[in-house]
Structure formats: structure tokens, C-alpha cells
Amino acid sequence: MNGPIAIAGAGPAGSLLAIYLARQGYDVTVYESRADLRRADIGAGRSINLALATRGIVPLVDVGVIARVDEITIPMRGRMVHAVGDTTPELQPYGILEHEVIHSVSRTDLNAILLDAAEATGRVTLEFEKRLDSVDFMESVLHFHDGSTAPFGVIFGADGANSPVRESIVATGACSFAAEALGHDYKELTLPPGADGSHCLDPNALHIWPRGEFMLIALANPTGDFTVTLFAPTETFDALQTGYGIQSFFDQEFAEFGALVPDLIDQFLENPTGKLATIRASGWSYQDRAVLMGDAAHGVVPFHGQGMNAAMESVRALDRHLRDSPDDLAVAFQRYEAERKPNTDAIADMAISNYIEMRAGVVDPDYLAKRTLALELQQRHPRHLSPRYNMVMFSTMPYAEARARAAEQAEIIGAAIADPSIDVDALVTNLPLLPDNDPLADPKALSLS
Ligand SMILES: Cc1cc2nc3c(=O)[nH]c(=O)nc-3n(C[C@H](O)[C@H](O)[C@H](O)COP(=O)(O)OP(=O)(O)OC[C@H]3O[C@@H](n4cnc5c(N)ncnc54)[C@H](O)[C@@H]3O)c2cc1C
Numbered sequence: 001m002n003g004p005i006a007i008a009g010a011g012p013a014g015s016l017l018a019i020y021l022a023r024q025g026y027d028v029t030v031y032e033s034r035a036d037l038r039r040a041d042i043g044a045g046r047s048i049n050l051a052l053a054t055r056g057i058v059p060l061v062d063v064g065v066i067a068r069v070d071e072i073t074i075p076m077r078g079r080m081v082h083a084v085g086d087t088t089p090e091l092q093p094y095g096i097l098e099h100e101v102i103h104s105v106s107r108t109d110l111n112a113i114l115l116d117a118a119e120a121t122g123r124v125t126l127e128f129e130k131r132l133d134s135v136d137f138m139e140s141v142l143h144f145h146d147g148s149t150a151p152f153g154v155i156f157g158a159d160g161a162n163s164p165v166r167e168s169i170v171a172t173g174a175c176s177f178a179a180e181a182l183g184h185d186y187k188e189l190t191l192p193p194g195a196d197g198s199h200c201l202d203p204n205a206l207h208i209w210p211r212g213e214f215m216l217i218a219l220a221n222p223t224g225d226f227t228v229t230l231f232a233p234t235e236t237f238d239a240l241q242t243g244y245g246i247q248s249f250f251d252q253e254f255a256e257f258g259a260l261v262p263d264l265i266d267q268f269l270e271n272p273t274g275k276l277a278t279i280r281a282s283g284w285s286y287q288d289r290a291v292l293m294g295d296a297a298h299g300v301v302p303f304h305g306q307g308m309n310a311a312m313e314s315v316r317a318l319d320r321h322l323r324d325s326p327d328d329l330a331v332a333f334q335r336y337e338a339e340r341k342p343n344t345d346a347i348a349d350m351a352i353s354n355y356i357e358m359r360a361g362v363v364d365p366d367y368l369a370k371r372t373l374a375l376e377l378q379q380r381h382p383r384h385l386s387p388r389y390n391m392v393m394f395s396t397m398p399y400a401e402a403r404a405r406a407a408e409q410a411e412i413i414g415a416a417i418a419d420p421s422i423d424v425d426a427l428v429t430n431l432p433l434l435p436d437n438d439p440l441a442d443p444k445a446l447s448l449s
Contacts, residue, residue: 001329003153006031006142008132008165012056012107013294013311014158015114019063020319021156022121029150030124031142033131033159038112047221048188051076051206051305052103052110053393055313062316068113073103074220080205081362082256091205092362092371095387096379100394102206102305104219132159135168137289154329155290158315161279163296168286175283175292182276182301182352184214186231189267191260193224200260201226208358209254215359216254228257231303231359237273276301278348282341285333293318297337298344303355304392306347313396314340343399350392350403370413377413377428384431385409397435405431 005021007014010032021028034040052073060066078093094100118124131145135155142150157165161179169175194200201207203220214232221227240246243265250258258264279299285291294311318336325332361367374387388406391397397405408431416424 001026001154003140004029004151005154005156006150006152007156007158008142008163009033009157009159009294009296010111010115010126010128011158011160011294011311012111012114012308013296013315014156015111015118016059016063016312017156017158017293017315017318018118018124019114019121020315021322022118022123023063024319024323025123027123028125030118030126031130031132031144031150032126032128033145034128036115036126036128037108038115047106047108047190047223047225047227049104049106049219049221049227050302050308051219052105053305053309054099055306055396056309057103058396059312059316063114063117065113065117069105069110072109072113072222073105074203074222075101075103076206076219077101077204078206079358079362080202080207082207082209082254083363084211089207091202093375095390095394096375097382097394100390102393104203104206104221106221107308132164134164135290137168137172137286154288157290157292157296158294158311159296161277161295161299163292165290166281166292166296169283169290169292172286174286175281177279177281179299180278180280182278182355183234184231184276184355185234185237186229186274186276186302187237187268187271188274189228189230189261189264189271191218191226191228191257192262197224199224199226208362209257210359210362211253212360214253216257217358218257228261231276231355240268243269278352280345280348284337284341285330288329288333291318291333291336298340298348300344300348300351301355302351303358304347304351304389306351306392310344310347310399314344346399346403347392350388350399354389366417369417370410373413373416373424374409377424380425381428383433385428386434395434 005026005028007018007028007030010030014030018028018030060069078091080089080091082089133143133145135142140151142152155165157163159165166175166177191200199220207218209216214236216228216230218226218228240249246265246268250264278301279295281297284297293314300307317340321332321336377385391402412424412427416422
């Protein structure tokens with residue numbers, strides 16, 4: 001690489017990439033618009049978490065931080081579904097294999113581990129509160145919001161969904177992109193610990209209150225609280241403007257949850273409402289000068305819990321292409337996009353359809369019958385069949401392949417439900433074998449404790 005190497009954004013993708021590049025022997029400067037999250041007060045003790053799964057775990061193993069990450073994760077073995085009314089919540093296990101578990105992890109703490117590891121390489125300079133405004137490819141200069149500039153040779157755009165690096169590539173004509181709004185928004189809330197400091201709900205499950213058009217989900221934090229997120233149509237949020245309206249909404253839809261959160265109305269009014277969109281970009285690079293990754297290239301809606309996992313998987317793929325073509329960056333960037341784009345498009349679509357599964361499917365008898373049969377078939381034919389959710393979450397099979405296999409499996413399962421006399425085992429054993437270089441084939445290889 002010629003000239004100074006810069007990364008815009010020190011989120012999960014940028015900080016992970018910094019480690020990979022340092023391991024290849026490059027010196028790198030990372031420019032991050034926010035303050036250093038390891039030192040800054042991120043506000044009111046709120047801990048925002050997300051689900052870590054196999055595609056994120058693999059790179060964390062790669063760069064040697066998995067033991068530290070293991071200390072801060074909480075395993076979630078299935079969905080705890082809180083149906084309408086006074087029913088007992090029901091656990092729907094994610095899978096039947098030992099490693100089929102997702103992990104709740106604090107965004108900030110995971111990011112901090114990656115930043116520490118990047119610094120520990122001795123090759124990474126982190127510059128915080130440096131908001132990139134634009135990239136001047138002609139002059140080889142980065143322009144920052146504070147008026148300063150820095151020279152660069154290659155810039156890696158890990159600067160999230162509103163990426164200025166992407167904007168600068170778009171300006172050259174090399175990239176086109178669209179942000180497709182979902183029309184549903186989200187709001188994060190905190191479910192505090194019980195009086196004795198322990199979790200009010202089972203911490204080892206992802207809790208869902210599915211309500212058809214909208215839903216609430218909750219993931220545990222090690223501090224005894226849960227991060228809770230309401231996902232709903234924009235109009236639903238627009239209608240929830242007063243304390244009375246918010247209280248009535250929760251009393252009617254989520255009475256069990258509302259009773260556990262004394263300051264629910266204050267939280268609801270104070271916490272921001274976030275927008276959700278799918279970012280579809282085409283042309284992730286500009287010559288041998290710039291390339292995009294993570295949300296900047298392929299932001300997805302959060303319903304498959306894959307945005308960060310996919311971002312880290314992309315960074316790992318980019319590392320491989322850079323090592324394969326060290327003397328031709330433009331080729332490395334193109335091969336990286338050629339490999340990743342069909343797959344990130346596939347997860348973008350699957351993430352949208354998983355929203356419907358989560359907010360409605362998990363209490364639909366037809367869905368449940370199919371899911372039960374899929375798990376039974378997986379038990380009988382583990383080398384031939386794995387449910388879609390499991391291929392996405394617990395394997396590194398390319399997303400597009402997972403989608404294609406899932407479509408074939410869905411046809412067989414649908415036919416077997418419609419006509420129980422069908423020899424479903426024969427149909428399943430005709431499916432191609434699952435790849436044997438995959439964590440699916442070696443369940444223990446990637447499990448966190
Ligand atoms: C409600 C919600 C729940 C989610 N849950 C999950 C989940 O369970 N599992 C999962 O895998 N994913 C989840 N995601 C998605 C996940 O958060 C993102 O996909 C992931 O953070 C992308 O990482 P990134 O590094 O590409 O981008 P980001 O995390 O957005 O990081 C970009 C970084 O760049 C910095 N930056 C931005 N602009 C500039 C600039 N101009 N100059 C310099 N720096 C800049 C930002 O401050 C940030 O640090 C969820 C997302 C949402 C909204």
C-alpha cells in the first residue's frame with residue numbers, strides 16, 4: 001500500500017480491521033468521530049447490547065481476543081416468547097446442538113476489547129473526536145469537521161451507515177447506493193434489576209413479546225439489567241407522545257413488562273427513537289485508494305442479529321483478499337466485493353423477513369409446526385439439514401447459500417406438513433451435504449462458555 005493508511009470509524013468493523021492490518025505489518029491511523037468509549041461517560045449507565053454469533057466469533061478467535069470476550073458474554077439458548085395475556089412464557093430453543101447458542105454482549109465493552117487489542121499491536125494510532133467530512137482523492141487528503149486535514153494513501157471506510165467515505169466514492173461515480181427505509185423505528189429502554197440486584201427475567205434467553213405489527217425484545221446485561229427494544233411502525237411511535245398514551249399502550253400490549261419498569265414513561269420520552277434502513281451499495285471501492293466495509297457497505301435491519309456479525313465477517317474476508325493480492329489492491333478490493341456482495345444482499349433480505357417471523361411467526365401454529373419438524377429432521381439428518389436461522393447464526397456458510405438451502409428445505413417441510421404420508425426422510429437425505437469445513441460440522445470448535 002502506498003502512502004499513509006487510514007481507517008475512518010473505530011466501531012466493530014474499523015477496530016477489527018486495524019488489528020488485521022497491523023498483523024499484516026502495516027502502520028495504520030484510525031479516525032473516529034466520537035470520544036474514546038473506554039474513557040468517556042456513555043451516559044446514565046445505559047448499556048446497549050447486541051447478539052454475537054458464529055460469524056462474529058470466528059474473527060474474534062482469529063485476532064486472539066475471544067478469551068476476553070468470553071468473560072463479558074451471556075449465552076442465550078433460545079427465544080422466550082411472551083404471548084398475549086396471562087400465559088407462562090415459553091422457551092423455543094434455537095437448536096439441538098451444543099454450539100447453537102447466541103451471546104448477549106455490550107457493544108461498548110466488545111468495542112473496547114477490540115480497541116485495546118488494536119493499540120496493543122503497536123502499529124495502530126487511534127485519533128478520537130476526529131470526524132471525517134470528505135476524502136479528496138486528487139490531492140490525497142482527508143478533510144475533517146474541525147477544519148484539519150491529513151494526507152492518506154489508502155482509506156478504509158468503516159464509518160457506519162452515513163459513511164462520508166462512501167459519499168466520496170459516490171462522487172467519483174464508482175459507487176451507487178440506496179438507503180431503503182423500513183418504515184419501522186426502534187426505541188431502547190432499560191429493564192432494571194430486581195430488588196436483590198438479579199435479573200427479573202431469565203438472562204439466558206432472548207425475550208420476545210410478539211404483537212403482530214410490532215414487538216418488544218430484551219437481552220440481558222451482566223449488570224442485572226436488560227436492554228429492551230421496542231420495534232414498531234413509524235405511525236405507532238408518532239402516536240405515543242404523552243405519558244398517558246405511553247402508559248395505556250404498555251398496559252394494553254406489554255402489561256407484564258411495564259409493571260417491572262417504574263420509570264417507563266420517563267425513559268420512553270427521554271430516549272431517542274432510531275430509524276431502520278437497509279443500505280445497498282454497489283461499487284464498494286475506488287481504484288486502489290478506498291474501500292467500504294460494515295454498515296457503510298451493507299447495513300441491514302437488526303432482526304437477524306447479524307449487522308455486526310456480518311461486518312466482522314466482511315473484514316475477515318477483506319483481510320484474506322489483501323493477503324492474496326498484496327501487490328494489487330484494486331484487484332483485492334474487487335474480489336472482496338465480488339465475494340461479499342451477493343451474501344450481504346442475501347442477509348439484508350433474510351433480516352427483513354426475520355422481522356415478520358419474530359413479531360408474528362413465533363406464535364403462529366403453522367410456523368411452529370414447521371419449526372418443530374425442521375428441528376426433528378435436523379436431529380435425524382444433521383449432515384443434510386439445518387434450519388435457516390441456524391445456518392445464518394451458527395455457521396459461516398455463505399449467506400446466499402444459506403438462503404438457497406433454506407428455500408429448498410422449506411419446500412420439503414411445507415410438503416410434508418401438507419401431506420404427512422410423504423417420505424420426508426428420503427427427501428432430506430437427497431439434499432446436498434452441509435459443508436464439513438463449517439462450525440456446524442464441529443459444534444464444539446466455536447462455543448463460548
Ligand atoms: C437496534 C439495533 C440492534 C442491533 N442488534 C444487533 C445484533 O444483535 N447483532 C448484530 O450483529 N448487529 C446488530 N446491530 C447492527 C450493528 O449495530 C451494526 O451492524 C454494527 O455496529 C456495524 O458496525 P460498523 O463498525 O460497520 O459500524 P458502526 O458500529 O456504526 O461504527 C461506525 C463508527 O464510525 C464512526 N463514525 C461515523 N461517522 C464518522 C465520521 N464522519 N468520521 C469518523 N468516524 C465516524 C462512528 O462513531 C462509529 O464509531 C443492531 C443495530 C441496531 C440499530
